[in-house]
Amino acid sequence: MSGLSRQPRPTGDDGSSPVAPAHAGRLSQRLGRGLVRGLPLLWLALFFLVPFAVTLKISFSSPATAQPPYLPLLEWDGGLEGWREFFEALDFQNYQMIAADALYRDAALSSLGYAALATAILVGIGTPTAYAMARASARWQPILVALVIVPFWTSFLIRVYAWIAILKPEGLLNAALLKLGLIAAPLPILDSPYGVLIGLTYAYLPFMVLPLYAVMSRLDPALTEAAADLGASRARAFFTVTLPLSLPGLAAGALLCFIPMVGEFIIPDLLGGSDTLMLGRVLWSEFFSNRDWPLASAVAVLLLILVVGPVVLFREAELRREEAVEGAHEGAQR
Known part of the structure; x- marks a missing residue:
């Protein structure tokens, strides 16, 4: 067996193995992937988790005249x-109060109602707006996108205050309607649910578009062109081809609008008046007016x-949609 002698392992100029750099490269790639995944977590x-844990703990506490x-x-x-002793002192009293008091139930239902109605209005306005932008020429599309983003260059609070000047009885809107003879007396839009819906629609329209x-x-x-070749009108091609394929963007825009509108405070406070009941206003009142931090924290958890x-x-x-698409794809391959 002397002819089967083992060959010496090749080494680099410094005596190190050439396998080491490859192993180090794979290790650095794993570390990089772990860092990319770990930073968002x-x-x-x-x-999020730490502030929520603090808020959750305070929601089980009791109010006190202390600091x-x-x-x-x-x-x-x-x-x-x-x-x-700390855990024994915690209780569910604040949640029991929320469940027993109709104020918080009405505030939650009102917030959900305002957010759902405003989201529906945004879908009706944002869908044709986005479609027109997508069908515009390549030269105009960046300009149209910039026009949608322009309101973000101004403070949110200033933009809401501007709507006060527009919607108040002697404001620009009522003055224009009176001058055109469309109304006989100023419309009570400010300090009403209509003012809240107008403010929500204006403020969150870019998040839908x-x-x-x-x-x-x-x-x-080519998809809409194929539908037109098969005899579909532009409206039918939009509702049967474009709109179904746009549902992921529609759902994302609806969530981006609905979620912050449920907890909105500035718009209901400035445009809705004192009678507008929403969770954001209740939360602010419990924190700053009543100084009942435990109850306010329970409202925040709700x-x-x-x-x-x-x-x-x-x-x-x-997930169900992705599973259905994968199932249809596998069925087509078979």
């Missing part, structure tokens, strides 16, 4: 006995549950 942990205005406080040097435009601009024009629900439903619908 770290961001969520620091700026901070709630009890109990966790004493880190109390040992196991201190932890036991941009996701829809992003999806519609990537659709193949608000989070209301806005997370649609996200979970959307995610489940997307």
Whole structure:
């Protein structure tokens, strides 16, 4: 067996194995992928999970005339006995109060109603707007997108205040309608539900248009051309081809609008008047007027549950849609 002698392993100029750089490269790639995945999780942990845990803890506390205005406080040097006393002092009293008081139920239903109605209006306005932008020439599309984004260059609060000057009885809108002879007396739009809906529609319209435009601009024009060749009108081609393919963008835009509108405070406060009941106003009142931080934290947890629900439903619908598409694709291959 002397003829089968083992060949020496090749080495580099410095005596190191050439396999080492490849192994180091794979290790660096794994570290890079782990870093890319870990940073968003770290961001969520620091700026969502930790604040939510603090809010959840305060929601089980009791109001107190102290600083901070709630009890109990966790004493880190109390040992196991201190932890036991801390958890025993927590209760569900704030959630029981929310369940028993019709104010919070009415505020939640009102917030959901305003957000749902405004989202429906945004779908009706944003869909044709995004479609027109997607069908415009390539030279005009960047200009149209810029015009949609321009309102973000101005403070949100200033834009809402501008609507006060437009909607008040002696404002620009009523003055124009009176001059045209369309109305005999100023319309009570400000400090009414109509003012809230107008403000919500104006403020969140870009969040509906941009996701829809992003999806519609990537659709193949040959699809609508094929529908037209088969005898479909432009309207029928839109509702049977373009709109179904744009549903992911429509759903994303609806969520981007619905979720923040449920907790909106500035627009109902400035355009809706004192009679407008929404969770955002109730939350502000409990925090700053009543200084009842535990009850306000419980309202905030309720608000989070209301806005997370649609996200979970959307995610489940997307998973079912993806499974259906994969199943149809596999069936076509067979």
